[in-house]
Amino acid sequence: MKxxxxxxxxxxxxxxxxxxxxxxxxxxxxxTTGRVTVNNTVIHKAKHILVQNDVVEIGDKTTKxxxxxxxxxxxxxxxxxxxxxxxxxxxxxxPKVLSVATDKLExxxxxxxxVDYLKxxxxxxxxxxxxxxxxxxxxxMLLAKHKSAKNYLQExxxxxxxxxxxxxxxxxxxxxxxxxxxxxxxxxxxxxxxxTTKSHKDAKLAITHWEVLSTNNDSSIVRVMIETGRRHQxxxxxxxxxxxxxxxxxxxxKTDPFSRICLHATSLEFLHPQTDExxxxxxxxxxxxx
Numbered sequence: 001m002k003x004x005x006x007x008x009x010x011x012x013x014x015x016x017x018x019x020x021x022x023x024x025x026x027x028x029x030x031x032t033t034g035r036v037t038v039n040n041t042v043i044h045k046a047k048h049i050l051v052q053n054d055v056v057e058i059g060d061k062t063t064k065x066x067x068x069x070x071x072x073x074x075x076x077x078x079x080x081x082x083x084x085x086x087x088x089x090x091x092x093x094x095p096k097v098l099s100v101a102t103d104k105l106e107x108x109x110x111x112x113x114x115v116d117y118l119k120x121x122x123x124x125x126x127x128x129x130x131x132x133x134x135x136x137x138x139x140x141m142l143l144a145k146h147k148s149a150k151n152y153l154q155e156x157x158x159x160x161x162x163x164x165x166x167x168x169x170x171x172x173x174x175x176x177x178x179x180x181x182x183x184x185x186x187x188x189x190x191x192x193x194x195x196t197t198k199s200h201k202d203a204k205l206a207i208t209h210w211e212v213l214s215t216n217n218d219s220s221i222v223r224v225m226i227e228t229g230r231r232h233q234x235x236x237x238x239x240x241x242x243x244x245x246x247x248x249x250x251x252x253x254k255t256d257p258f259s260r261i262c263l264h265a266t267s268l269e270f271l272h273p274q275t276d277e278x279x280x281x282x283x284x285x286x287x288x289x290x
Contacts, residue, residue: 001058003055003057005051005053006052008051010046010047010050011045011046011048011049012031015036023159024159025159025160028161028271029161031044031046031278034059037056037057039054039055040055046276081117083281086274087145087274088142088143088144088145088273089144090268091110091140091141091143092141092283093110093138093141094138095136095137095261096135096260097110099111099134099135099141110141111127111129114143127143128144128149129143130142130154131154131162131229136247136263137166137261138260138264138265138286139166140266140267140268140281140282141268142268142270142281144273149273149274153270153273160227161270162270163225163267163268163280164229164268165224165266166234167213167224167264168222169219169245169246170220170238170241170262171219171244171246172242174220174241178211179209180208180209181237182205182207183205183208183233183240184196184198184203184206185206185232186200186204187202193230193231193235193236205228206226206233207228208225208227208233208234209224209226210222210223210238210241220243221287222238224237232251235248235250235251235263238251246261247260248263264286266284266285267283
C-alpha cells in the first residue's frame with residue numbers, strides 16, 4: 001500500500017488516519033518490524049515528521065525486526081551491566097535474587113543494587129522498576145532513570161508491544177515441536193498461582209508461545225515468547241504440557257541438577273523512551289541438555 005502525504009504530520013498520526021480500525025499497538029509494531037518506508041527508506045520512529053508529497057509505503061509482514069547491539073564494557077560493578085544511557089538501565093539479573101523488595105523489605109535486591117550503582121555518580125539518581133522477573137529467573141531486565149521514561153515503557157508492556165524471549169530447560173520431550181498455551185491464571189492469598197476459568201473475577205489471561213530447539217531422552221531446550229507477563233506464566237505453561245521446567249519443584253519437576261529453576265530471559269525489545277525507535281538487548285542462555 002502506498003500513500004502520498006498532503007500535509008505535514010507525524011508518521012504515527014498519519015498511519016492512524018489510514019488504518020482507522022487498527023490499534024496504536026499494532027501500528028507501532030508495523031514501525032518496529034520495518035514494514036513502513038518513507039520515500040523508499042525504512043522509518044522506525046513514530047514521531048518522524050512527514051512533509052507534503054512524501055510517499056509512505058506499508059510492506060508485508062515478512063520483514064524482520066531490526067536489532068540493536070551494544071558493546072558497553074563491563075566494569076567491576078555489583079551488577080552485570082548490559083547497557084546504560086541517560087534514560088534506561090539494562091542489566092542481567094542473576095537467579096535467586098529478588099527484582100524488588102516485597103513487604104518484608106529485603107535489602108539485597110537487584111533494584112537496590114541498581115540504585116546504589118547510580119548513586120555512586122549522582123546522589124539524587126534513582127532506578128524505576130519497569131517490569132519484574134521472578135526470583136528464580138535470570139536474564140535481561142530493564143529499569144528507567146526517569147519517571148516519564150518508566151511510564152512510557154510500562155505503557156508498552158501493558159499494550160503488549162514489548163517483544164520478550166526466554167529459554168528454558170524442561171523435563172522430557174514434548175510430542176509437538178511448537179505450540180501456544182493460553183491459560184487464565186489466579187494468584188491466591190498465599191501467593192500460589194493456579195489455573196482458573198475466564199469467568200473468575202480475578203482471572204488474568206496468559207499467552208505463551210513455545211518451540212523446541214534441541215532434545216535428548218531426558219530433557220529439551222525450548223524457546224519461549226510471551227505476549228502477557230503474568231507471574232509464573234512460563235512455569236505454569238510448561239507444567240500444563242506435562243514438561244515442567246528443570247528445577248521447578250513447585251510445578252512438578254522431578255530433577256534439580258543446577259539447584260535453580262532453569263528459566264532465562266534472553267531477549268527484550270521495545271521502543272526507546274527518548275528516540276521512539278526499536279532497541280533490542282540480549283543475553284546468552286546458560287542451559288545445555290542433560
